[in-house]
Amino acid sequence: MIDWTPLLLSFKLAIISTIILFIISIFFAYIVARCEFRFKPVLESVISLPLVLPPSVLGFYILILLSPYSFLGEFMEKYFDIRLVFNFSGLVIASCIYSLPFMFSPILSGFKSLPNSLIEASYSLGKGKLTTLFRVAMPNIKPSLLSAIIISFAHTLGEFGVILMIGGSIEGKTKVASIAIYEAVEILDYKLAHIYSAIMLIISFSVLFLVYFINQKIEKK
Template structure:
């Protein structure tokens, strides 16, 4: 009997993380794309660090940052009785950090591709920055937004190293699909590992297919 709970947890984690990242990266990418300041390269480098850091290194520092012995971990546990490691809350925080550049980069690229004349025309018509963002900029970068959302979602589904370090393998709490595959291999249950891996392969292919297919449709319009 196949336990589908890890997949449900993975989808839940991916959905929540993607939603949080979208609302963080949308204004952040817009501000960075439309501004020039000395610290801009440093901020972009920090945001992009998860792309090049080994998951074990990133997971270690996130674990230290969220542990009950850190300022944040101690504060959350003492005042709100919330433990930030080895539970689903910790997974969400870790996933948001790990998948941040996958949401940020496509949106930033989309905003940078917009001609300045388009934004300036909106301002000249009396539109504010927020109205320009939602009614002018966003409709013109739909492919970038779609790519950012789907790729971030898919990337979170496949997370392993960071998830293992922050959440471990707790049934119904932190045991997502990638961890379930690892556990199956650990106990030499290759049949179950094949099934779980096959499902993840199918999901990953479907997600990528949707990105290219929908973007192609949008570009033809």
């Protein structure tokens, strides 16, 4: 009998992380796209680091950041009674860090593609920065927003290395689908590994197909 808990945990983690990343990336990407400042290349490099860093390296430093001996880990445990390591809350933080560039980059590209005249026209009509962002900029980069959301969701859904280092494999708490597949292979339960892998494969393909299909529909309008 297949245990659906790892799959449900993966979906829960992906949904929560995607929502948080979308909110953060919208504002960060808009500021980076519209403003010029000295440390802009540094900021973009830091955000994009998870694209090139090995998951083990990134996972190690996130583990140090979230450990009970760090300022953040100690603060959360002392004042909120939340231990970030080997806990679902820690998985959310780790996933947001690991998947940030997958949300940030498409949105940034979308904002950069907008003509300055469109934004300036909004300002000239008396619209504020937030109104311009939500009423003018975002509606005009729908394909970029859609791609960012779906790709970030799919990427978070399939995370393994960072998740394993931060959360381990605790039944019902941190054991997500990718870890369940790894453990099934370790004990030579290939049937279970095939079931989990097939489900993840179908979901991943469906997600990518949805991105290309909807973007094609939007481009034809």
